[in-house]
Amino acid sequence: MTPQRRLVYEELMNSNDHPTAAEVFIRVKNSMDSISLATVYNCLDTLVGVGAIKQVNLDREPSRYCGNLNPHAHFHCESCASVLDIELQEGAEASKSVKLPRGAKAEKFEIAVRGICPKCARQKK
């Protein structure tokens, strides 16, 4: 548990958006100027590995990172590229929404929705 790792982790916990590694790098560089991008990648990987944060991969965009560990889906705005957490409907667990092949072992479900976020929808009017 190094200072860099702690800093990356705390930055992510204080972010409600879903920053990319490069964005995390810019933000933590304010507190620790010597930190390098490779270290940010290392720390993020480590934190994902121990389950402290989640990695969110949408389309071909850079990976984003998320401190919200509750099960949830992601909404991806096609207009501003922002990512919002969205809640799952109760009683609609992802595990019930697909027919798994016989013998398959599911470990992780991911639901993503693409569209126009409320802010962009408002601006378009």
Add this chain to the structure above:
Amino acid sequence: MTPQRRLVYEELMNSNDHPTAAEVFIRVKNSMDSISLATVYNCLDTLVGVGAIKQVNLDREPSRYCGNLNPHAHFHCESCASVLDIELQEGAEASKSVKLPRGAKAEKFEIAVRGICPKCARQKK
């Protein structure tokens, strides 16, 4: 509608796996040795653009392409990295499984499951 484009399209329609652009390239190169990887990318992009095929992005892996246009989810094996189509449970449309933010316009839902595919699960025993 060029021969290259037709070839890429037909190759994909005859594939039940989910080949990457590089894999499509290798396969079509057997029929047309002069085709280039950039052209395969171009053709795939065009076909995705007109809705003739679907692009499947899972994690940070290379994009895969899919000729199955029916709504379906994808199962991604963590052991062999293969991708299987899986059916949605009837009555469990993705649109009912999440609570969209007020004012958001959803356009596309994607469900992905990660785990161990039946073949790999069998081999592990």
Add this chain to the structure above:
DNA sequence: GTGAATGCAAAACCTTTGCAACTGG
């Protein structure tokens, strides 16, 4: 003290682009 983490630069990887030559309709 020692094994792991850092920082830097360079490499790796997938994908896109610029451009000249070509071709399908």
Add this chain to the structure above:
DNA sequence: CCAGTTGCAAAGGTTTTGCATTCAC
């Protein structure tokens, strides 16, 4: 014809890696 496509090579952007240095415990 001629707009659009191809093929090639080179560039682009994200992520990883090699390695010497430094650090946390």
